[in-house]
Amino acid sequence: MNELTRVLGIEHPIIQGPMGGGPSTPELVAAVSNAGGLGSLGAAYLTSQQILDSVKRIRALTDKPFNVNLFAGGYEPVPRSVDPSSMLSLLSEIHAALELPPPAAPSSVPDPFPEQLEAVLEAQPPIFSFTFGLPGAGAMKRLAARGTTIIGTATTAQEARLLADAGVTAVILQGEEAGAHRGTFAAPFEAAMVPTLRLIEETAQIVSVPLIASGGLMDGGDIAAAMKRGAVAVSLGTAFLTCPESGAPEVHKRAILNAGSDTTVVTRAFSGRPARGLRNTFIESLEGKEDTILPFPLQNVLTRPMRTAAGKRGNAGYISLWAGRGIARARAISAAGLVARLVDEADTAGY
Ligand SMILES: Cc1cc2nc3c(=O)[nH]c(=O)nc-3n(C[C@H](O)[C@H](O)[C@H](O)COP(=O)(O)O)c2cc1C
Incomplete structure (x- = not known):
């Protein structure tokens, strides 16, 4: 005490x-x-x-x-200067692969x-x-x-x-x-x-x-x-x-439990705000293209359909696998x- x-x-x-x-x-x-x-x-x-x-x-x-x-x-209010076209075209390809309708950028969040x-x-x-x-x-x-x-x-x-x-x-x-x-x-x-x-x-x-x-x-x-x-x-x-x-998807839990070492990175890819998670396909596809990522919360809203669909399919490449640097010592108890x-x-x- x-x-x-x-x-x-x-x-x-x-x-x-x-x-x-x-x-x-x-x-x-x-x-x-x-x-x-x-x-x-x-x-x-x-x-x-x-x-x-x-x-x-x-x-x-x-x-x-x-x-x-x-x-x-x-x-923050969605800045007028933001051009979502590059992000929308990248997400369009992923949406097609996940059998989702094309993505659309919201005007305000x-x-x-x-x-x-x-x-x-x-x-x-x-x-x-x-x-x-x-x-x-x-x-x-x-x-x-x-x-x-x-x-x-x-x-x-x-x-x-x-x-x-x-x-x-x-x-x-x-x-x-x-x-x-x-x-x-x-x-x-x-x-x-x-x-x-x-x-x-x-x-x-x-x-x-x-x-x-x-x-x-x-x-x-x-x-x-x-x-x-x-x-x-x-x-x-x-x-x-x-x-x-925990209500985390099984694919998220498994990715952490299978990690033998710290393979986490800090990324803005999923939400527009820096966050730590396991490096996966979506993060890799935006490496070197950070300037196409929209600010939080716009990017978060835009990637939600992709994350939800990928989670349902158990596809670890396109969900945010948030985790800290201690992952190698995670236990399933x-x-x-x-x-x-x-x-x-x-x-x-x-x-
Ligand atoms: C999947 C996930 C979601 C989180 N969501 C929140 C949140 O909504 N609010 C918050 O204050 N912290 C959130 N955190 C941070 C945790 O509360 C905690 O501070 C952090 O996980 C500590 O680091 P560790 O993961 O290395 O233990 C989240 C962490 C994880 C892993």
Whole structure:
């Protein structure tokens, strides 16, 4: 137990990181919370009704605390200057191979955050976390007024300071090893690729809120190392993605479990925003053609039909195989089994 586990109401300082787009099912969230960790629902791609339904399902499966996560930023209006023709012609060929109708570029992609926030306020999860930015002061006030514990995501020590100044209870530090999208919001992406352990040390020198380490942490030895550097809890995504309760497509789980070494890269290919995943055919087809990639969220919307169709067909070449740099140590065990194993290993490693 420490200061943060007491505030969060959890037994072990182990958080299952939110994984938007399907992996963090209510079943996974509840299994982790029931095992004494903190389960997190990645709700960024859910509608308001889906958020309410998911939270209801989590509450039916556990009476323990849990977290709901949204993207609080990153949705820029679609710039007029963007020419989608090269991307559309590349996607047309892939669509034809996948027997999909030709792709079409949307003229606008509205930011879902304001509506999703209303659903979160109504659902009243005990904990709310966010990434890609900072909710406005009004949103922070309304969440706090409901007694919600608020956690922000930073990729640099300076971002952590901005979050602390805005009143978060704790900060998730996302090191460069982390799977999926970079949470960077106040630095150039290239300047915010700090390894997890160094990020903890740098941030601990300038910020006094509790720090949660994430990125490349796969076993109890990694957890002990992060805690020794100054983190008071850890957040693991990839390690939980391969659990049976995770909703990631089987083809995604298999690609991680079969990876004998780190073959991940950071790419803008799938969404327009830098994210870490296993290198595959689609990423390779855009190497050297990065200037044809549209900005987030436009690229994300454009590649969705391709990703959905490829996922259904078990085609690993055209789905986003998000994963962190620790993939070679992924295991296919139950979420409760994984939490117990992590606790034992961290004990053995001297924490
Ligand atoms: C498939 C996938 C989806 C993710 N989606 C989100 C998300 O919606 N919101 C968020 O804050 N973090 C998201 N993350 C980041 C995780 O919560 C966690 O910080 C990260 O996975 C830690 O690095 P690791 O994968 O090396 O453990 C995602 C990670 C993965 C692997």
